[in-house]
Amino acid sequence: MAEPVATLPELAAPRRRPGAAPGASPGRAGRRRPLRRRVWFQRLVTWGGLLVAWQVFASVVGPYYFPDLGSIAVGFVEVVHAGGVQLVLDSFRQMLLGFGLAVAIGVPLGLLIGSSWVLDFLLRPYVNVLFVTSLSAVIPLIILFFGTGFQFRVAVVFLFAVFYVIITPANGVRAIESGIVDMGRSFGAGPWKRFVAITMPGTMPFIVSGMRLGLGQAVQGMIIAELWVTVGSGQRLENLSQNRELGQFFAMAAIIVLVGTVLGQLVLWVQRRISPWAGDAAAAIEGGS
Amino acid sequence: MVAVDPDVRVGSRRLRVGRRQLLWGLRLVLLGALLGLWQWYGSQPDVFTIAPFTTVMRSFWDGIISGEFLGAVAGTLASVAIGYAIAAVVGVGLGVWIGVSRYAQNTIEPLSSALYATPVSLFIPVIAVVFGLELGGRVILIVLWCVFEIVVTTSGGVKEVSASLIDVAKSFDAPRRVLYRKVVLPAAMPHIVLGLRLGVARAMRGAVTAELMLSAANLGLIVLVAGSRFDVPRLLAGILLTMLLGLALMSAASLVERRVLAHYLVR
Numbered sequence: 001m002a003e004p005v006a007t008l009p010e011l012a013a014p015r016r017r018p019g020a021a022p023g024a025s026p027g028r029a030g031r032r033r034p035l036r037r038r039v040w041f042q043r044l045v046t047w048g049g050l051l052v053a054w055q056v057f058a059s060v061v062g063p064y065y066f067p068d069l070g071s072i073a074v075g076f077v078e079v080v081h082a083g084g085v086q087l088v089l090d091s092f093r094q095m096l097l098g099f100g101l102a103v104a105i106g107v108p109l110g111l112l113i114g115s116s117w118v119l120d121f122l123l124r125p126y127v128n129v130l131f132v133t134s135l136s137a138v139i140p141l142i143i144l145f146f147g148t149g150f151q152f153r154v155a156v157v158f159l160f161a162v163f164y165v166i167i168t169p170a171n172g173v174r175a176i177e178s179g180i181v182d183m184g185r186s187f188g189a190g191p192w193k194r195f196v197a198i199t200m201p202g203t204m205p206f207i208v209s210g211m212r213l214g215l216g217q218a219v220q221g222m223i224i225a226e227l228w229v230t231v232g233s234g235q236r237l238e239n240l241s242q243n244r245e246l247g248q249f250f251a252m253a254a255i256i257v258l259v260g261t262v263l264g265q266l267v268l269w270v271q272r273r274i275s276p277w278a279g280d281a282a283a284a285i286e287g288g289s
Numbered sequence: 290m291v292a293v294d295p296d297v298r299v300g301s302r303r304l305r306v307g308r309r310q311l312l313w314g315l316r317l318v319l320l321g322a323l324l325g326l327w328q329w330y331g332s333q334p335d336v337f338t339i340a341p342f343t344t345v346m347r348s349f350w351d352g353i354i355s356g357e358f359l360g361a362v363a364g365t366l367a368s369v370a371i372g373y374a375i376a377a378v379v380g381v382g383l384g385v386w387i388g389v390s391r392y393a394q395n396t397i398e399p400l401s402s403a404l405y406a407t408p409v410s411l412f413i414p415v416i417a418v419v420f421g422l423e424l425g426g427r428v429i430l431i432v433l434w435c436v437f438e439i440v441v442t443t444s445g446g447v448k449e450v451s452a453s454l455i456d457v458a459k460s461f462d463a464p465r466r467v468l469y470r471k472v473v474l475p476a477a478m479p480h481i482v483l484g485l486r487l488g489v490a491r492a493m494r495g496a497v498t499a500e501l502m503l504s505a506a507n508l509g510l511i512v513l514v515a516g517s518r519f520d521v522p523r524l525l526a527g528i529l530l531t532m533l534l535g536l537a538l539m540s541a542a543s544l545v546e547r548r549v550l551a552h553y554l555v556r
Contacts, residue, residue: 039395046396065419121312122319132490132535134497137508137528140516144338144524220408227413227502241414253411261406 067246072254075247079255084236088255091233092263094150095222098157102214106165107207113166114173115199131163135221139228148229153222160221161214168213172206173199201275208271212264219260340522348522349529357511358530364507365496365534368424372431373492377485379432380439384484387440388447389473398444405437409495413502422504427496430503434495435488442487446480447473479553482546489542493535508534 035041051069058068067075079085113120113127139156146152176198184194226234233256240249324342331341340348352358383401387393412433420426450473458472474481500509508531515524 037391042392042395047400050400118312118315122316125316129532129536132493132539133528133532134494134535136494136498136501137512137531139501140512140524141338141528143516144519144521216406216408220410223408223410224413224498224502227410237411237414241418244418246415246418249415253415256411257407260408264406 063246064244065246067250071247072250073247075245075249076251076254079248079251084233084252084255087236088233088252088259091222091226091256092219092259094153094232095157095218098154098221099161099215099218101154102158102161102165102218103211106162106214107169107210110166110169110207110210111173111195111199111203114170114203115195120170127163127166131167135159136224139224143229152229153225153231156225156228157218157221160224161218164214164217165210168210169203169207172203172210175206176202204275205271208267208275212267215264215267216260219256223256337519338521340525344522345525345529348520349526352511352523352526352530358526361507361511362530362534365493365500365509368427368431368499368507369492369496369538371424372428372496373435373488375428376432376436376439376488376492380436380484380488381443381481383436384440384443384481385447385469385474385477387444388450388477389469401437401440401444405441409433410498410502413498417503423506426503427499427506430499431492431495434498435491438491439484439488442484443477443481446477446484449480450476479550482549486539486542486546489538490535493538497531 055068058066063071109123113123135156138159142152142155142159146155180198180202181194184198189197223234223237226232227238228234230238233252237249237252240246240252327339328342330336331339331344349358383393383397387398387401409430413430416426416429420429454472454476455468458468463471497508500506501513502509505513508527511527512524512531515521515527
């Protein structure tokens with residue numbers, strides 16, 4: 001992985017004293033830094049500026065086109081009172097079924113594809129083609145198959161998530177050093193033992209990364225499916241935007257994003273618990289593909 | 290990132306040709322089996338959700354010679370091109386800025402990562418209301434769909450530019466402009482191009498989603514109308530067309546990537 005060298009911004013910074021160590025402790029450096037170089041000050045000014053710009057923009061175009069911050073805050077209270085949180089949680093609960101199916105089928109398939117050159121050669125084209133396909137176009141077909149009810153939403157979520165859950169673990173198996181596998185073999189570990197002791201732990205960060213990517217896609221699929229057939233949170237979003245209750249709309253969207261983020265962090269937390277040696281999964285991915 | 294043909298690695302040199310032919314044979318057999326299964330399942334009298342492969346092909350051919358499919362592809366590509374061009378300029382610009390500036394890392398990067406993690410489809414209803422259902426709304430949706438991928442990948446690449454390269458340039462008194470143009474950008478190029486390639490797939494996805502969910506247009510129109518009329522052959526043909534277009538775009542993007550990075554991969 002990357003060595004702890006000085007990053008580009010530090011070196012490109014114009015007024016850097018040549019003797020100063022690039023990795024100097026941020027706390028001490030922070031105290032000596034002028035106000036305009038401090039993180040909290042920069043954030044305060046920039047984000048404050050953006051909020052002001054938001055407010056100005058909203059008041060120029062009017063609440064019919066863009067909500068101001070006050071109406072979003074009011075909208076938040078209204079949405080919560082109208083049972084918005086419960087609606088979002090219900091949507092996510094249904095989404096998790098489709099996502100769970102995708103993980104249950106996708107991860108073993110991905111490990112299989114990753115472990116065998118022959119299977120990879122045979123199946124990879126199909127996975128790749130479906131991976132680049134705009135899955136929204138398949139939704140009318142899914143409706144023909146499953147109708148517009150619960151099964152439809154599960155199927156859409158499954159389809160959106162499954163390819164990420166296949167491809168990332170498959171790349172993970174590839175990323176395991178062949179020397180380790182060879183060593184296992186020469187110490188007499190059979191295929192099953194090698195799978196349990198080398199492949200599984202070695203690909204765990206990739207599996208989790210795939211799950212996180214897949215989760216993002218699953219949420220995307222959940223929203224598209226619910227907007228398509230107007231049920232659940234999607235229906236609420238649709239109604240709010242059509243009645244031009246944009247403050248409530250943004251509040252509702254924020255709740256969905258928040259729940260999605262919490263779920264993603266949960267996956268990450270679980271990964272840190274079960275494979276603490278692996279570090280951040282995102283870092284593992286960068287070296288992988 | 291260097292593609293290695295899998296079967297080149299397996300087996301001894303003498304076995305390679307035979308093995309390769311065997312694998313390709315298996316691949317064709319599998320493809321044939323899948324198409325056969327499709328044909329058989331589609332021609333069952335009580336199956337209405339899938340049409341036989343040959344019927345779908347005929348519908349596909351009808352769409353091609355009537356010019357509808359090509360027109361739809363052209364329309365979709367046009368909105369992809371506009372949205373993607375905007376996203377590429379904004380995304381690479383923002384990404385490089387985040388990569389080189391502490392200030393942007395402190396303030397802009399958290400925002401762009403947050404938006405990167407946000408499902409864009411959430412904003413479809415509000416885009417419809419604010420930007421309209423036609424080209425404007427579509428382009429906005431495409432931009433949102435792909436721009437953050439480009440920002441994140443680009444900024445990651447720029448941040449990884451080796452410090453010693455910059456040291457050398459500085460010790461030769463390179464002015465800032467030269468430093469960026471001759472050192473930083475070339476060194477970050479593989480990441481930038483990767484981000485742009487991933488962005489193509491996302492732009493395509495955004496375009497199709499927009500054409501389905503804002504107002505039906507181009508490829509989305511074909512699929513939607515066929516679906517609502519229960520015209521299964523045409524629906525499948527439309528999905529096939531979307532697939533092929535995505536595949537063609539991705540292949541083109543990979544080709545461009547290899548061309549641009551040709552001298553990075555020479556070892």
